[in-house]
Amino acid sequence: MDENLIARTVRRVLSETGSTAHMSLKLAEALAAKVEERAESLGMRVVTAIADEAGHPKLVRSMDGAYIGSLDVAVNKAYTSIAFQMSTAALGELSQPGAPLYGIQHTNGGRIVIFGGGEPLMVNGKIIGALGVSGGTAEQDTALAAYGASMLKEVISCL
16 A cells, blocks of 8 residues: 555545644645745746734745735735634725724734735634735735635645
8 A cells, every 4th residue: 555645645634624734834835835836927926924823924935026025914914814814805895994894904003904915724614824925916916815725725635
C-alpha cells in the first residue's frame, strides 16, 4: 500500500469532518502560493496575508513590485474578515451611509477595512482563518481573495 496515499486520504477525511482543520503555516503557504500564481497570471503584484482563527497573522508575503502600502491593508483585510466573520466586500455594503454598520471602519484602532479583498476561510462552517489580498483595484483584490477562499479545500486535500 502507498503510505503517502493513505496519509493524504486520512488528512482529507479528517479535514472534511472539521476535526483537525486549523490554519497551519504549511496550509497558509500553500494557499498564498495559489493566490500569487493567479495574481501573476493577471499581471498583478500583491501582498497576501493569512490570519489564524484568532485573527493573528500566520503569514504575510509581498510579491516583488507590490505596493509598500498594501502590506498593512492586506493584514487588516484578513483581520476584518475574522473579526466580523464575513468578507470585507460584504462588510462594505453594510457600512455605507444609512446602513446598519455605518462608521464601523473607525473602530478597532482603524484596522477595519470596508472594501473588497478580505475573505474568511471556512471548513464545514467553521472559520479556520482569513485571507487578505491587496495591490490591485478593489474588484481585483475581491476576485483574488474569493479565488483563494474557493481553493481552500483543494489545498487542504493536497497537504
